[in-house]
Amino acid sequence: MSKSNLCYSGSAFASMLSCLALFLFGCCKEDVPPLSEQQPDRLQWVSYTHPAISYTLRYPDIFMAEEEKAGSVFFRYGCGVPVVVRFLDEKEGRRRGAWYGHEPLEDIQLSGRAGKKYIYEHNDGPFSIRTVAYVVPYRGKYLGLEFRTPGELNEVQQHVLASFELKD
Incomplete structure (x- = not known):
């Protein structure tokens, strides 16, 4: 050459x-401030209900909810996605790099249902991000409430977690 x-x-x-x-x-x-600097009591909160999967959560109106056909919802803020709700079977979960194949950290309760907490690196192409996932079996699949965070959940993410409710 x-x-x-x-x-x-x-x-x-x-x-x-x-x-x-x-x-x-x-x-x-x-040009948005880091989510860790946001105070939950100073934010406007809105409810989100997924009609097909029957869950509700509250999120700040500074997030943008983006639904996928498969049932996952990404709550975007700035250039990131601090909250994701996934509804997956094992095959789809492995394909998407979710919690499948990782060891659970501890047993949890999510909306009164027994489940597992996972902390893992979610790989998305050349990028990865630390993810804390609260996962429960639901309707023959698994529902995961995921938080992408460099450390512990910040106050806004804790508020979202506390508001999460399965309807059936």
């Missing part, structure tokens, strides 16, 4: 990386 072809290949690759970075990071709101 000639030197000019190498330069062309390198610049084409750099252009592709730039476009990918713009796509991934250009569509989010970066």
Whole structure:
């Protein structure tokens, strides 16, 4: 390969990386304060009810709820997703890099149902993020209330967890 072809290949690759970075990071709101600095009592809270899966939770109106066809809901804030509700069977959970295959940390109660708490690194392509998941069996699958956080749940995430309620 000639030197000019190498330069062309390198610049084409750099252009592709730039476009990918713009796509991934250009569509989010970066000028928001860290979620850990938000005080729950100073936020406006709204209810979210999933009609098919029959659960309700309260989340701050600074989040944007984004539903997937498969039943998962992502609650976005800035460039991140601090809260996710997943409704998965084992095959789908393994494909999506959820808690399957990880050891549970402890037994929990979520909306009066026995389940497990997991802490794991959720891998999503080249990126990973520490995830705390509260998982209960539900309607022949598993429902997981996940919090993406570098440490313990912050006050806002704790408020979301406390508000979570399965309807049946």
